[in-house]
Amino acid sequence: MSTTTSHTPESEGPSRPARLIQNESTTEIPVHLLFRDDPDPVSVPLRPAVVARRQGMGEQPRLRRPAPARPSPVIEVDPALGERPARVLPGAVGVFAGACGLAGGVATSWWAGVLPPLAVHALGLPRYAGAGLGPAQWAVYATAGALALFGFGGLARGRTGRAWVLGLFGRYRGTVRRTGLMWVNPLVLRRRVDVRLRHWRSEAMPAADASGVALRVVALVVWRVRDTARATLGVEDHETYLRACVEAALARVPVETPGSGRCSGDGSGERLTRLVAADAAPVGLEVFAVQPLRVEYAPEVAAAMHRRRIAALDAQHRASVLTSVVDSVEDTVTRLTMRGLVELDDYERKALVKDLTVAFCAGRGEAGR
Structure with a gap:
């Protein structure tokens, strides 16, 4: 009995199917392609991920771009609201209209015969028996009275540095900056504004x-x-x-x-x-x-800050006194040694400096008192 054994080289093993990674929504990708060494990989530009809002779910996107900085709020007033000149007439027009109204009232009284005789004589009018007060006379009275009220009631005096803001039935009608006597509609509402510095x-x-x-x-x-x-x-x-x-x-x-x-x-x-x-x-x-x-x-910190200020001034004064004493001692020792008046070693120099410092400090202290 002979048994035939086929020896297969290690390098020539049985062929195995390539391992695959499978996904629900992708095709089959060989495993060795995932770990392939590419000497010159091609860079693929990536776009920022955008998560769309789900309709009807009320969910907000998870990834949001940083919102730009908002400018500081600006105070806005009605853009249609701005100063504009108002329409006014010279004061002479109002005086003339008022005078005409008064004259019409006097003439109507003479026409109706209700004008006093003294006034008739003073005005130089002829004697007239009069027609009495009827509808025509009352109509003329009303017209003359309205004319006199509008004429004299609309007179206004403009001053330098003052302005009138006019409004009619809640609506802005203009601004008057004129000076002197002028006539303004007596129905408008006037508001005086000081425009001086x-x-x-x-x-x-x-x-x-x-x-x-x-x-x-x-x-x-x-x-x-x-x-x-x-x-x-x-x-x-x-x-x-x-x-x-x-x-x-x-x-x-x-x-x-x-x-x-x-x-x-x-x-x-x-x-x-x-x-x-x-x-x-x-x-x-x-x-x-x-x-x-x-x-x-402020009153709550005034006392503490006053004490702090005094302490700082005291420290500054002490520092200036110490600097002056050190300069004086240095100048004294330098002059003594440079002129050859004394010969000092290190120990004697230190002792001299100490004595001079004490003396100068004591002298400054007595002078400060």
Whole structure:
């Protein structure tokens, strides 16, 4: 019995099927392709993943791009609200209309025969028995009275530095900046506005320095009304609004502490002016300067900061005295040795320096008292 055994070389093993990775939604990929060494791989640009919102599920996307920085909110007033000149007539027109109304009333009274004889004689009118008061006379009376009321009731006097904001039935009708006697429709509502250059000295307002220490600041604000329509109709009270703008600016801008040696109106004043001017411009106010006049510590920290200030001044004084004593001792020892008056070794030099330092410090202490 012969048994035939076939020897197969190790290198020639039985052929096995290539291992495959299978996926539900992909084709079969050989395993060796996943770990292939590519000497020059080709870079494939990748796009940022975008996850779409599922309809009807109310879910938000998981990956979101950073939203751009939003600018600071800008105060906006009605763009249609702006100062424009109002239509007015010279004052002579109103005087003439009122005089005509009075003359019509007097003539109607003479026509009706109700004018007193003394007035007839004073006016030089002829004697007339009169037709009596009838519908025609009453109609002329009403017309003459309305003419006189409109003529004299619409007279107004414009002053330098003052303006009139006119409104009719809740609607802005214009601004009058004219001076002298003029005639304005008596049915319109008039609001007087001061348009002169004004300055306002505030009360002590809360503020803080660069370190966050509480302060009280009295500021001087130089301003004027530039747009009367926005200042009167765009805000309830423009003076109260300006005060709130100054208070808000003081809360954002650090103010120099008292006794810091720097002028508090140089840096902080410019920043305060820019902030207040930007906040007040939309309501028709023009701010020229906001300067801190008086800066002091708040009552709750005033005592502590006063003690700290005294301690700093005392330390500064002691440092200056010590520097002066050291300079005096050095100058004395140098002169003694340079002129050959004494010959000192290291031990004697140290002893001399010590004695001179004590003597000079004692002398300065007695002189300071």
